Amino acid sequence: MSSCGHVDTLVSAPSGPFFGxxxxxxxxxxxxxxxxxxxxxxxxxxxxxxxxxxxxxxxxxxxxxxxxxxxxxxxxxxxxxxGQDTDLLLRLRRDVIGRAGRCDLPLWREAIQQWGQWRGATPELIKEFTVSAGMIIRYEARFRADGLLPPDGIVNSxxxxxxxxxxxxxxxxxxxxxxxxxxxxxxxxxxxxxxxxxxxxxxxxxxxxxxxxxxxxxxxxxxxxxxxxxxxxxxxxxxxxxxxxxxxxx
Structure with a gap:
């Protein structure tokens, strides 16, 4: 049973592969x-x-x-x-981390704005990306709290x-x-x-x-x-x- 009360069972087939x-x-x-x-x-x-x-x-x-x-x-x-959009967002964050050594939500939003201007993206798409970035950060925080990610972990793809x-x-x-x-x-x-x-x-x-x-x-x-x-x-x-x-x- 998981910490959130959800029951799951690990079942293995004896005839199935275990290595390789x-x-x-x-x-x-x-x-x-x-x-x-x-x-x-x-x-x-x-x-x-x-x-x-x-x-x-x-x-x-x-x-x-x-x-x-x-x-x-x-x-x-x-x-x-x-879809490709989420991985594009995560790639923009990795680029910021590569340059600045970190990437909080304001830095990520700035990178999204710069990308949008460079690509000529619509305001609606830029807004959608910005909203998604916030959602991703909140999910990652919950993942870390629940042990799904390490204390400093983020998702890259x-x-x-x-x-x-x-x-x-x-x-x-x-x-x-x-x-x-x-x-x-x-x-x-x-x-x-x-x-x-x-x-x-x-x-x-x-x-x-x-x-x-x-x-x-x-x-x-x-x-x-x-x-x-x-x-x-x-x-x-x-x-x-x-x-x-x-x-x-x-």
Whole structure:
């Protein structure tokens, strides 16, 4: 049970991988199966879960065909479902930190204004970016208070949210018979490679995944959506059986 009272369960498939690149890829998608008490290191079995998985994909993603499944996988692996704006914002902050050694909200807002003038951005977009910057800073403060980020930690990319969901899309694609095992495995491996390329540690990745999820769905309510990512992330960071504790990040 997490500190916010949200129950999550770490389940492993004895026949699944526990070490190596495939296990690493599965571990990148572990938030969702932990939240639903499913094995983190296995694909959904199409022999027992095909129709249920298809129904879930249709309800949650609007996916009804193998072609639509493939399109969503490609979008997630490109890091484009969450959108590019947040990562652009985070890159502007990193630039300020590189120059000034720090970046509080006023400095970040100034960087946004300068970027907007340089790019000829609309006032509406500049305002949207400014509002998002404030939201990100508040979420990061909450993450630090809840142990999701270290005391001085910040998030540098939210593309991890797409990469982690790509792993689960592989699980569901095989389980729904929308793809062959080799296609699902290749997706898991590719997602793992992308996580390594964008993040420096499991904790760094967890912060990026969590911020992506709450920015998409939570709207600073700190309710079920927040708890559903905080609980698994805490478990992944602290549980002795967690794949994040026994699989090398890089």
């Amino acid at each position: 690149p495939l296990a690493h890829g599965f571990a990148c998608g572990a938030h969702i199966p932990i939240h639903s008490a499913q094995p983190w290191n296995a694909l959904v079995d199409p022999a027992t879960g095909a129709q249920e998985t298809r129904d879930s994909l249709q309800e949650s993603w609007g996916i009804t065909t193998a072609g639509e499944w493939r399109e969503h996988v490609d979008l997630l692996l490109a890091g484009e479902d969450m 939210v593309r991890g949210y797409d990469f982690g969901r790509a792993v689960n899309m592989a699980r569901w694609g095989f389980g729904s018979r929308f793809c062959e095992y080799r296609d699902a495995e290749a997706t898991v491996l590719r997602a793992g490679e992308l996580v390594r390329a964008h993040y420096s540690s499991w904790a760094d990745y967890g912060g990026g995944y969590a911020l992506g999820r709450v920015l998409r769905f939570d709207n600073e309510e700190y309710g079920h959506t927040y708890e559903s990512v905080l609980g698994p992330n805490q478990m992944l960071l602290t549980d002795q059986a967690s794949p994040w504790r026994h699989i090398r990040f890089s």
